[in-house]
Amino acid sequence: MARGTATGPGRKRVVARRRLKPEEIADLVREIRTWDYAREPLTWDAVIDFAEGLFGHKWRRQTLEGHDAIKRSFQKRQEEGPRKAxxxxxxxxxxxxxxxxxxxxxxxxxxxxxxxxxxxxxxxxxxxxxxxxxxxxxxxxxxxxxxxxxxxxxxxxxxxx
Known part of the structure; x- marks a missing residue:
């Protein structure tokens, strides 16, 4: 089975994975730290959508959460909540x-x-x-x-x- 091809009706196309670059991780961490709760609440779905808009690639939550810096900044900002905003x-x-x-x-x-x-x-x-x-x-x-x-x-x- 070739990568990037459909294998039959109803099957999803396999998309090549792309790793996050260190500068992308740093940009994402910076944005999470200064997340604007007035725009929308901080959720993993919101972070995924934001990253897709910023870098043009959609990663899964597990991929983003697998980077310690992203996970820690997300958890810290979640703890602070909208009060800090x-x-x-x-x-x-x-x-x-x-x-x-x-x-x-x-x-x-x-x-x-x-x-x-x-x-x-x-x-x-x-x-x-x-x-x-x-x-x-x-x-x-x-x-x-x-x-x-x-x-x-x-x-x-x-x-x-």
Whole structure:
């Protein structure tokens, strides 16, 4: 059976799947975080329709929910509910700026969480390197060796100088 063809009467056509790109995930998360409840309530169907309009492809709920960032932003916005939705300013430009500021604040918070996780991970690696391998901080901070590109010419061996 060929992909993308119907196999008989009443059978649905198999449509090729398309993965979400990282920038599409980021755009969708930003939109969910600043969801306007005045427009419509936040539901997975609404998110699916919004994503289809934004990217020109319709994904299933399970696909969108499978991305942790989308799922967390959806759940957080659901918990906040319409109470968090502020009254839109009369000036459309101000509404746009307010939405951008809110999205940037949320992005800032997420980046701070990510940085803290990286700092914890680095500390764990440093302790393990010292305890398990006996490496000192000076050895861990040493410059990396030049990459050997497999040069056969002895003048070029050992990297570019």
């Amino acid at each position: 502020r009254r839109a300013p009369r000036d459309a430009a101000m509404a746009l700026y307010a939405k951008q500021v809110e999205a940037l604040k949320e992005e800032n918070r997420l980046l701070a969480e990510k940085l803290a996780a990286y700092e914890q991970r680095f500390a764990r690696w440093a302790v393990n390197a010292f305890l398990l391998k006996g490496l000192t901080e000076g050895e861990l901070d040493a410059k990396l060796l030049p990459t050997d590109r497999g040069q056969t010419d002895p003048k070029l061996k050992g990297g570019v100088k």
